[in-house]
Amino acid sequence: MTWTIRLFHKCQQKHFINTRAFLHSYKNDVERVQNSQPDKPAIILGVESSCDETGCGIVDSTGTILGEAISSQQLNHLNFGGIIPTIAQMLHRDNITKVCEDALQSANLKLRDVDAIATTVKPGIRPSLGIGTKFGKYLAKIGNKPFIPIHHMEAHALTARIQEKVDFPYLVLLISGGHCLLGIVESTNKFYLLGTTKDNAPGEVFDKIARRLKLRNIPEFNTLSGGQALEIAASKATDINQFAFSPIMTRLYDCNFSFAGIQSTCKRYIQFEEEKHNIIADMLIPDVYNLCAAFQLAAITHVCQRTQRAMKFIEKMSLFPENKRTLVISGGVACNNLLAKALSIVCSELGYKFIRTPPKLCTDNGIMIAWNGVEKWITGTDIITDPCEIEKVEIEPKASFGENWIQRVQAANVKCEWIPIKRKLY
Ligand code: KG4
Ligand code: ZN
Numbered sequence: 001m002t003w004t005i006r007l008f009h010k011c012q013q014k015h016f017i018n019t020r021a022f023l024h025s026y027k028n029d030v031e032r033v034q035n036s037q038p039d040k041p042a043i044i045l046g047v048e049s050s051c052d053e054t055g056c057g058i059v060d061s062t063g064t065i066l067g068e069a070i071s072s073q074q075l076n077h078l079n080f081g082g083i084i085p086t087i088a089q090m091l092h093r094d095n096i097t098k099v100c101e102d103a104l105q106s107a108n109l110k111l112r113d114v115d116a117i118a119t120t121v122k123p124g125i126r127p128s129l130g131i132g133t134k135f136g137k138y139l140a141k142i143g144n145k146p147f148i149p150i151h152h153m154e155a156h157a158l159t160a161r162i163q164e165k166v167d168f169p170y171l172v173l174l175i176s177g178g179h180c181l182l183g184i185v186e187s188t189n190k191f192y193l194l195g196t197t198k199d200n201a202p203g204e205v206f207d208k209i210a211r212r213l214k215l216r217n218i219p220e221f222n223t224l225s226g227g228q229a230l231e232i233a234a235s236k237a238t239d240i241n242q243f244a245f246s247p248i249m250t251r252l253y254d255c256n257f258s259f260a261g262i263q264s265t266c267k268r269y270i271q272f273e274e275e276k277h278n279i280i281a282d283m284l285i286p287d288v289y290n291l292c293a294a295f296q297l298a299a300i301t302h303v304c305q306r307t308q309r310a311m312k313f314i315e316k317m318s319l320f321p322e323n324k325r326t327l328v329i330s331g332g333v334a335c336n337n338l339l340a341k342a343l344s345i346v347c348s349e350l351g352y353k354f355i356r357t358p359p360k361l362c363t364d365n366g367i368m369i370a371w372n373g374v375e376k377w378i379t380g381t382d383i384i385t386d387p388c389e390i391e392k393v394e395i396e397p398k399a400s401f402g403e404n405w406i407q408r409v410q411a412a413n414v415k416c417e418w419i420p421i422k423r424k425l426y
Contacts (some may be wrong), residue, residue: 026253036181042115042377046370049132050124050152051178052083054095056103057367061374063162067107068367071075071095074225089127103366111143114412116383118148118373122396129395140390146383147390148373153401155372156330157185160357162371166328169320173307176331177203180257182310192403194310194336194409195255202299203333205259206230211265211296217282230292231336237293240426243269245298255310262298297422300342304421311350312414330357346423
């Protein structure tokens, strides 16, 4: 256990107040950093707390994951059917010290061995972001390390590059419980937003429908997220055509998403089935698996169509070289295997290489923050060394992703002939 971080925990209870004693205890660490060798790979510690995962990852500039730890609040929030910000904040506060100690321990490193502290400061849930940011700043201060502020979505967009050579530019689909967006990654620091969700995020909708269907009453699902449960339930369907869902946003030739319509259609089906079969209390509707499958397919088809339009837009504008086109997907919903299969079909039809970020790194984690820190370290971007400047960094619960090209996409008016996803999947 690294006693130095433990001191932070005590300090946390006093509202993160630093004392001379803390700084003095780090004197030796500071001297070691100053004497560190310039030719050895840089080591970045990443702190993530934007939503309901408290994560810490340690990655070096060769892309080697040296250590990691995560504490998930998923089970705590499952009971409430959504994330309660004050509870999330409390759990981040309770766990962040231990998570970072564990990450350092798993890497067999001390804080003094780290070259910089990367921390998610935007976007996210305000009280959650606040804890990680204070903690990251604290580590930077007591360790006399540079601080690297990280945009959570940019980190998701770049994570696949840890383990695989993904050349710029590429198309990215970020799909999770808080977001759904299509964008172009031009470089480590340059992004363009092609489309985003107009209402709910898909993971949030999966979670709500799973809850409304009472999937947790089926023992095999009761510790899973709504999205995970719904995917497994859908795989048990016997009739994919029993419930019909209308196509989404067919008259809007853009890359924006909408999931509110399929959510309300699904809720109507549940209500209807419950009344028809006199379903009460903890009982489930009889054709629950068929409804899961039809709902999931409607969501996947929508995502595939918007992605197909993004690819056509890129082609129309000649944005990517012809023989080097890549789609990267990340975010919690990218763990969905049927979605990955459907998107790989879209990619092979349109001449794209398909890269799914390793599922373990799709959901929120500290490694992706550390990796974004590495990319910034290598390019010399956003590295803050002045303690006063570090102190001034503020969290931004709402932060846009790159340059907004949504209107540009709309103006291009790209019509598509849809790839028959359903026929190709089933
Ligand atoms: O990226 P993430 O860990 O956190 C944020 O929302 O930012 O994503 C969590 C979301 C949850 O809504 C969860 O239900 C969804 O990802 N999810 C899935 C699957 N696994 C996780 N959704 C559909 N299919 C899955 N297999
Ligand atoms: Zn995320």
